[in-house]
Amino acid sequence: MPPSVRLPERTGDRPVNTKSAAKRLKRRRNVEEFQLLETRVREFDGKDITAFSELPLTKQTAAGLHKAHFKTLTDIQRKAIPLALKGRDVLGAAKTGSGKTLAFLIPVLEILYRKKWTAMDGLGALVISPTRELATQIFDVLRKIGREHAFSAGLVIGGKKLKDEQEALHRMNIVVCTPGRMLQHMDQTAGLMLDNVQVLVLDEADRILDMGFRKTLDAIIENLPKERQTLLFSATQTKSLSDLARLGLKDAEYLAVHEAATSATPAGLDQFYMITTLPEKLNTLFAFLRNHLQSKMVVFMSSCKQVRFVYETFRQLHIGIPLLHLHGKQKQSARIDITAKFSAAKQSCLFSTDVVARGLDFPAVDWVIQLDAPEDADTYIHRVGRTARFEKAGKALLFLCPSEEKFADGLASRKVPINKVGQKNSKKQSIQNQLQGLLFKDPELKYLGQKAFVSYCRSISVQKDREVFKLEELPLDEYATSIGLLGAPRIKGLKNVDAAKTKEIKNAPRGLKALEGASSDEEGEGEAGSRKDVRTKYDRMVERKNINVLTAHYANLVQDDGADPDDEGDFLTVKRSGYDSDIPDPIEMPSKTLKVPGKEIIIDSKRKEKMLKSKRELAKLKPKGTRLVFDDDGEAHQIYELQDEDKFREAGSAETQRRKFLDEEGKRVKEADIWDRQLAKEKRKERRRAQKLRAAEEEAVIGEGSDGDEFRVELVPYGGAEGDHLGQDEDVEVERQPKRQRKWFEDNEEEGEAKEKAKKTRGRVIEAAKAPENLEDLEMLASGLIE
Numbered sequence: 001m002p003p004s005v006r007l008p009e010r011t012g013d014r015p016v017n018t019k020s021a022a023k024r025l026k027r028r029r030n031v032e033e034f035q036l037l038e039t040r041v042r043e044f045d046g047k048d049i050t051a052f053s054e055l056p057l058t059k060q061t062a063a064g065l066h067k068a069h070f071k072t073l074t075d076i077q078r079k080a081i082p083l084a085l086k087g088r089d090v091l092g093a094a095k096t097g098s099g100k101t102l103a104f105l106i107p108v109l110e111i112l113y114r115k116k117w118t119a120m121d122g123l124g125a126l127v128i129s130p131t132r133e134l135a136t137q138i139f140d141v142l143r144k145i146g147r148e149h150a151f152s153a154g155l156v157i158g159g160k161k162l163k164d165e166q167e168a169l170h171r172m173n174i175v176v177c178t179p180g181r182m183l184q185h186m187d188q189t190a191g192l193m194l195d196n197v198q199v200l201v202l203d204e205a206d207r208i209l210d211m212g213f214r215k216t217l218d219a220i221i222e223n224l225p226k227e228r229q230t231l232l233f234s235a236t237q238t239k240s241l242s243d244l245a246r247l248g249l250k251d252a253e254y255l256a257v258h259e260a261a262t263s264a265t266p267a268g269l270d271q272f273y274m275i276t277t278l279p280e281k282l283n284t285l286f287a288f289l290r291n292h293l294q295s296k297m298v299v300f301m302s303s304c305k306q307v308r309f310v311y312e313t314f315r316q317l318h319i320g321i322p323l324l325h326l327h328g329k330q331k332q333s334a335r336i337d338i339t340a341k342f343s344a345a346k347q348s349c350l351f352s353t354d355v356v357a358r359g360l361d362f363p364a365v366d367w368v369i370q371l372d373a374p375e376d377a378d379t380y381i382h383r384v385g386r387t388a389r390f391e392k393a394g395k396a397l398l399f400l401c402p403s404e405e406k407f408a409d410g411l412a413s414r415k416v417p418i419n420k421v422g423q424k425n426s427k428k429q430s431i432q433n434q435l436q437g438l439l440f441k442d443p444e445l446k447y448l449g450q451k452a453f454v455s456y457c458r459s460i461s462v463q464k465d466r467e468v469f470k471l472e473e474l475p476l477d478e479y480a481t482s483i484g485l486l487g488a489p490r491i492k493g494l495k496n497v498d499a500a501k502t503k504e505i506k507n508a509p510r511g512l513k514a515l516e517g518a519s520s521d522e523e524g525e526g527e528a529g530s531r532k533d534v535r536t537k538y539d540r541m542v543e544r545k546n547i548n549v550l551t552a553h554y555a556n557l558v559q560d561d562g563a564d565p566d567d568e569g570d571f572l573t574v575k576r577s578g579y580d581s582d583i584p585d586p587i588e589m590p591s592k593t594l595k596v597p598g599k600e601i602i603i604d605s606k607r608k609e610k611m612l613k614s615k616r617e618l619a620k621l622k623p624k625g626t627r628l629v630f631d632d633d634g635e636a637h638q639i640y641e642l643q644d645e646d647k648f649r650e651a652g653s654a655e656t657q658r659r660k661f662l663d664e665e666g667k668r669v670k671e672a673d674i675w676d677r678q679l680a681k682e683k684r685k686e687r688r689r690a691q692k693l694r695a696a697e698e699e700a701v702i703g704e705g706s707d708g709d710e711f712r713v714e715l716v717p718y719g720g721a722e723g724d725h726l727g728q729d730e731d732v733e734v735e736r737q738p739k740r741q742r743k744w745f746e747d748n749e750e751e752g753e754a755k756e757k758a759k760k761t762r763g764r765v766i767e768a769a770k771a772p773e774n775l776e777d778l779e780m781l782a783s784g785l786i787e
């Protein structure tokens with residue numbers, strides 16, 4: 001008799017035990033790791049360290065830094081990171097290009113990790129940057145050093161559909177954003193919770209705290225929890241107590257690592273200024289570019305219009321160096337594209353507004369040229385900081401009009417070492433005739449020139465420093481001639497220019513700007529409101545866009561009064577003036593009229609005539625019916641009816657009634673808002689509770705088998721302009737394609753064997769799993785029968 005062998009009752013027992021034991025061990029190790037990290041941070045004195053490896057960091061951050069080739073700490077990193085790791089609020093000030101980004105990103109990752117942040121805890125860190133480009137750059141650095149972590153992170157900067165961002169926002173642990181877009185989400189994204197934010201970072205803090213972003217930032221801060229850590233960084237740090245109080249900073253550590261340095265700018269930076277009359281500026285710039293064809297440079301100007309004008313004209317003058325231009329009015333995809341192109345270029349010239357003045361880390365920029373003087377020394381320091389970054393060398397040249405020379409004195413008092421230089425006579429050349437030729441040939445360009453002229457004058461008139469910027473001392477007629485115009489466009493509305501208000505409007509979220517524009521029109525404020533409404537024959541004539549090329553341009557001049565929707569304000573406008581007499585008057589076309597009930601339509605083009613032959617088009621022109629509402633007595637009323645005058649007067653003055661109405665509506669909206677937020681909060685909390693419960697249940701099912709990785713989620717890469725750059729949580733189920741129903745003639749793998757048997761027996765009876773539905777099915781049935 002063979003020896004009996006006793007088999008285990010449950011064959012799967014052994015592997016399950018081993019697995020759960022391994023998981024238990026891993027979990028225990030994780031707990032120990034956390035405790036060890038906490039102890040290391042607590043005991044760390046931060047003295048005399050030089051390498052990242054000496055910091056008490058998680059192995060994930062250490063690995064991320066290693067892979068990104070960051071080994072040695074910079075001064076600001078050495079001072080700020082240890083303090084931030086210990087939970088202190090930090091105000092970090094260090095020169096441009098000295099590595100401030102890592103000084104706040106490393107603590108962000110570490111703080112959340114040590115707090116065992118999970119996907120279910122929601123938004124844990126908010127990093128605010130003043131521009132989209134800078135936010136994108138910060139996000140890229142975060143991706144690099146955070147690649148071993150598993151937080152979900154996202155970029156919230158606008159330029160793509162709000163809805164896409166809204167969906168992803170709920171899953172993000174770290175958000176890098178611009179203030180305007182964040183505020184928009186706070187208003188429009190239901191259930192967005194900021195009450196759990198642990199760390200708030202303001203990069204370029206002084207800029208975000210200044211007048212331009214004041215209201216937006218205050219609104220964001222109002223929604224953040226009081227108990228949080230705040231990190232502020234800038235090359236020109238604010239020390240204003242009121243600013244710090246606004247942020248609720250308590251006992252913050254002020255770190256100014258280069259305060260004792262002899263210069264406020266990087267050591268490798270050579271700085272020069274040149275006195276150039278306003279009409280000579282473009283000539284000098286042109287000559288400079290011609291002499292530096294092998295360089296990479298950024299040229300700063302004070303407005304989008306100037307950037308566009310100089311770019312468009314210089315492009316046609318074929319300088320011999322690739323030209324690029326960047327300003328805030330471009331589409332987001334174009335901005336990303338240009339930033340990437342300039343970063344990759346070896347030789348290139350980027351014309352730009354201050355949108356790239358702060359924080360941007362373009363590699364190997366040789367020159368920073370400031371064609372228009374910056375508003376103050378701080379902006380100067382940030383602009384020149386685009387070169388000579390991280391211990392590299394660079395040069396900067398500032399153009400000053402004779403009346404602006406005092407600006408250089410101001411720089412000296414801010415510890416900016418700058419030397420005066422002149423232009424060699426042999427290098428001088430004039431491009432005035434070429435510009436005139438270009439503008440003569442191209443009315444669009446001429447129009448752009450006029451707008452650029454106006455924007456420049458406006459930018460000077462809104463400067464705070466009246467000692468330096470004096471519009472009245474500038475030779476505006478000569479300047480206009482020098483840029484190719486036949487005379488200076490007449491400008492009106494220079495009085496009552498409020499620089500702070502302009503800045504505020506300029507930085508307001510786009511949606512808000514549109515609203516403000518609309519309201520000022522409605523209320524008839526400013527020049528736009530007082531424009532005459534009576535349309536003359538000539539007005540109608542120039543509105544006809546298809547007469548000739550010039551008409552659109554001509555219409556722009558008259559209709560817009562220079563108030564381009566892109567303009568930040570409408571207090572300076574181009575008016576038609578005598579110098580425009582070179583524009584030929586549009587020729588009037590013989591026109592017919594068509595009468596439809598209640599209207600007379602002028603048919604002034606063939607297109608219109610053809611169009612009006614269509615019944616559908618005609619129907620559109622006919623008056624629509626009036627909508628009425630009926631009261632309880634069955635009386636018909638217009639939707640909006642004027643109140644009886646006596647009753648209206650009884651209720652008080654128009655202004656009092658307006659205020660009362662606004663107050664009441666304001667209250668109602670606020671109440672509704674609070675209620676909405678509360679509801680959304682409740683829902684979100686409920687969802688989180690349910691998620692946590694589910695997670696706990698799952699854990700219970702696998703017993704001790706948790707692998708200790710419960711706070712791992714994905715750090716999501718940024719996919720570029722249109723790509724989905726926002727968080728995609730691993731927990732979110734991928735929508736699966738519904739399984740296609742098997743056709744009656746298709747083999748089922750499981751049934752394969754049975755089928756094989758049936759084939760063998762071939763009883764000549766074919767059973768259809770399902771009746772044939774279409775021709776294809778019938779054909780297959782037929783071919784099966786033939787077989």
Ligand SMILES: Nc1ncnc2c1ncn2[C@@H]1O[C@H](COP(=O)(O)OP(=O)(O)OP(=O)(O)O)[C@@H](O)[C@H]1O
Nearest residue numbers: 072073074096097098099100101235359361385390
């Ligand atoms: N520890 C480091 N080791 C090597 N390179 C570093 C280190 N820290 C930062 N850098 C590099 O230095 C450059 C400048 O860093 P960063 O953009 O953070 O400067 P910044 O101080 O924020 O400048 P800005 O004031 O203009 O915003 C970047 O290219 C960055 O990769």
